[in-house]
Amino acid sequence: PPRVLSGIQPTADSFHLGNYLGALRQWVSMQDTHDAFYCVVDLHAITVEHDPALLRRRTKVAVAQLLAMGLDPDRATVFVQSHVPEHAELAWVLGCLTGFGEAQRMTQFKDKSSKQGTGGTTVGLFTYPVLQAADILLYSPDPIAEGGRALRVPVGEDQRQHLELTRTLAQRFNHRFGDTFVPPDAHIPEGAAKITDLQEPDAKMSKSASSPQGIIDVLEEPGPMRKKIMRAVTDTGTEVVYDEEKKAGVTNLLRIFSALEGSSVPDLESRYAGSGYGQFKKDLAQVVLDTFTPIRERTLKLLDDEERLDRVLALGAERASGVATATMETVRERVGFVGRG
Numbered sequence: 001p002p003r004v005l006s007g008i009q010p011t012a013d014s015f016h017l018g019n020y021l022g023a024l025r026q027w028v029s030m031q032d033t034h035d036a037f038y039c040v041v042d043l044h045a046i047t048v049e050h051d052p053a054l055l056r057r058r059t060k061v062a063v064a065q066l067l068a069m070g071l072d073p074d075r076a077t078v079f080v081q082s083h084v085p086e087h088a089e090l091a092w093v094l095g096c097l098t099g100f101g102e103a104q105r106m107t108q109f110k111d112k113s114s115k116q117g118t119g120g121t122t123v124g125l126f127t128y129p130v131l132q133a134a135d136i137l138l139y140s141p142d143p144i145a146e147g148g149r150a151l152r153v154p155v156g157e158d159q160r161q162h163l164e165l166t167r168t169l170a171q172r173f174n175h176r177f178g179d180t181f182v183p184p185d186a187h188i189p190e191g192a193a194k195i196t197d198l199q200e201p202d203a204k205m206s207k208s209a210s211s212p213q214g215i216i217d218v219l220e221e222p223g224p225m226r227k228k229i230m231r232a233v234t235d236t237g238t239e240v241v242y243d244e245e246k247k248a249g250v251t252n253l254l255r256i257f258s259a260l261e262g263s264s265v266p267d268l269e270s271r272y273a274g275s276g277y278g279q280f281k282k283d284l285a286q287v288v289l290d291t292f293t294p295i296r297e298r299t300l301k302l303l304d305d306e307e308r309l310d311r312v313l314a315l316g317a318e319r320a321s322g323v324a325t326a327t328m329e330t331v332r333e334r335v336g337f338v339g340r341g
């Protein structure tokens with residue numbers, strides 16, 4: 001089967017609805033049709049100021065949530081990025097192929113660096129997309145000459161530019177050192193690729209940037225979850241209709257409803273024609289709860305069995321390392337590093 005790889009940062013106490021619809025739901029369905037590698041990217045999580053104890057905790061909670069969503073360690077390789085040091089090693093090599101101006105054009109850096117507090121921004125945040133390219137290319141080693149298939153990378157819309165850079169770096173490496181990487185394909189879902197903040201419908205829902213009122217956490221308690229959805233920003237109108245420009249808030253809620261329930265947006269528009277925002281939001285809250293309550297309950301159970309989580313990660317690290325070390329061996333040889341003998 002074709003291979004799939006994706007990653008998520010342990011930068012909050014819970015994943016959120018945007019992560020789920022933009023990426024994680026696809027991770028689960030693709031484990032059955034793909035050779036799947038999914039990674040909790042802790043090296044990325046330290047590109048912004050962090051607390052070590054919190055990072056450790058959040059990494060475990062992240063793994064538990066992934067399993068609770070349905071990832072199965074027998075069908076998918078679930079691992080922690082820092083367990084496979086080749087990620088950082090390949091990032092160095094790719095960084096030496098990345099133009100400074102090219103990296104400067106990455107809009108996520110512009111967004112995130114402007115939000116860094118008194119400590120200021122870091123070189124690590126600047127080179128984040130290069131590390132991401134390494135995460136991906138380590139698992140896309142099939143030589144083009146042998147007809148290798150492109151690695152698929154399920155991500156949200158916000159990662160499109162980084163995926164483009166990854167493709168460019170793959171091609172540049174191949175051009176300089178001989179065919180090594182098949183440029184990967186972004187796999188961005190239609191409709192739910194950019195879930196926006198409930199309070200700021202023009203901004204992406206984000207673990208690190210959204211206010212608590214703007215974000216729907218997977219692990220949220222039912223009461224607060226309902227309240228937040230009821231208080232989501234809409235507009236002064238009353239009609240439940242899809243209009244990205246004039247009704248960004250309602251449009252976001254329609255997208256969420258449609259993606260979770262599987263009904264089309266026009267169906268929802270006619271179901272709620274004339275009923276106002278209240279009933280629509282109430283029903284949406286129920287749909288969200290129906291999806292997340294079982295995940296929350298399973299996550300809490302999994303967190304009680306740390307040994308099991310450790311076993312999953314040990315197995316994942318071993319499988320991921322098998323692929324990563326082989327790729328890195330090829331890379332070292334192509335780049336001209338002398339072998340240890």
Ligand code: ATP
Nearest residue numbers: 009011018022023155156193194195205206207208
């Ligand atoms: P951070 O604010 O720390 O960057 P994040 O919420 O952006 O956190 P990431 O761990 O960076 O989450 O991204 C994990 C995956 O979730 C990526 O594939 C990303 O594209 C996707 N994603 C993140 N936010 C959204 C969103 N609002 N809508 C759809 N997909 C999203």
Ligand code: MG
Nearest residue numbers: 009158206207
């Ligand atoms: Mg992000």
